[in-house]
Amino acid sequence: MVVRDGVVAWLGADAIARDTYPDARVVDLDGAFVAPAFVDCHVHTTATGLALIGLDLRAATSRAHCLDLLAQACAASDDAVIWGHGWDDTAWSDGPDSAPSRAELDARCGNRPVYLTRVDAHSALASTALRAATPGLSDADGHHPDGPLSRAAHHLVRATARGLLRLDQRAAARAAALDAFAANGIAAVHECAGPDIGGAVDWAELRDTAHGVAVTGYWGQAVADADAARALIAETGAAGLAGDLFVDGALGSRTAWLRRPYADADCCGSSYLDTDTVTAHLAACTEAGITAGFHVIGDAAVDTVLTGLERVAAAFGAPAVARCGHRLEHLEMIDAVGAEKLGRWGVIASMQPNFDALWGGTDGMYARRLGLPRSAGLNPLALLASAGVPLAFGSDTPVTSMNPWLTVRAATNHQTPGAAISARAAFAACTRGGWRAAGVRDGVAGTLTPGAPASYAIWDADELTVAAPGDRVERWSTDPRSRVPALPTLAGRLPRCRQTVRDGEVLFDA
Known part of the structure; x- marks a missing residue:
């Protein structure tokens, strides 16, 4: 070459x-x-960096182990907030729903703010000091006086914890994450930013960070008309109003929005956007020629987005929808009828095959949350590919490992028979698919061919x-x-x- x-x-x-090239420098x-x-099509850069340089709880095997790791972090750090990520009680020896209590956090760290996100980043543990510093927390949806916080309560406490991070901490975290992407053979990432995730300051700092890894940012905030869409793009400098614009939450935290109740809880999850809001956002972005998108996991959430897309396709035409490159993040619960519609409208499925590797199978978290056979239908890669839905793969780091070969391997070894795709298709979704999802449609990006x-x-x-x-x-x-x-x-x-x-x-x- x-x-x-x-x-x-x-x-x-x-x-x-x-x-032909006698004077070229030759590398053997x-x-x-x-x-x-x-290309990693779904990342959270600063959160990834904080896990890399700080408290990573993904290795915890029990509640006691999690608390021991927390105590070690408190002893080793004088930071204004102890920020940790990755505890997963569904995999602990204590059994599910064994997360540490607020009192147990306080016992390890005293009167210090502590913020510990669950592995799916849709709920978190918070110490008394951090709760006390968060206005309106006790009245927020998803508040629990002693256990994990979810929904609006989680967003509030995360914002407080984020505000306690020093400028140099945030910069060090971003640098660590970007360097790690490069060390894993990743040349470009899609940052899924938004007001309820990292906030405007974090996105602005990342956008202005000089680094060789290309960062394409998406801002997850709904708009009601085309002028508002254009204004928000101009204000944020984002590539689209997509990414983690939450229609629902996550299965692990039981906040994914389901048609029928969870198998292990008497609830159907959480709905954050209704059909009219979804439709208005899609219409506004389609009219403005801007990429729209949503975080969507549960089947009821998927139904809501499909209804919105159907309305917008009827109003603007399928080609207009396809030109915008609208995208759906995660898209775990979709059936054949929905897949056919997405293929017809050219909607991109931005997915994480590692979710199945971590939580799929007959005895994984999905099966416990949904029961069989509902869980067997999750992450149907082959179904989407056969329907002509463009696939773009990522890690959702720090939720799963950023190592892209793990993503390829997970896609080719799906735990549900018939749901896997070929290695060639998986590799393309991790390379060409990522560039296409970012709007690069030159036909050669993500390949090694003359002119690329x-x-x-x-x-x-x-x-x-x-x-x-x-x-x-x-x-x-x-x-x-x-x-x-x-x-x-x-x-x-x-x-x-x-x-x-x-x-x-x-x-x-x-």
């Missing part, structure tokens, strides 16, 4: 390249392989074809028409990144 001025200029045999990869750089941006990663290939006993081995297509390189299987150790390049500029070099 020959790169000139940040663009792939030529591909072919080594001997021909040396004769010594057995490593080159592939298009990854020279955005690629170099990976160690040693011993990567060794499969563990019982592992399903998914071989990659070598059909040149696919424009996907011949890559190793992912049954054993995952590739290690040597170098990441975007538009010819090195972002990471091991």
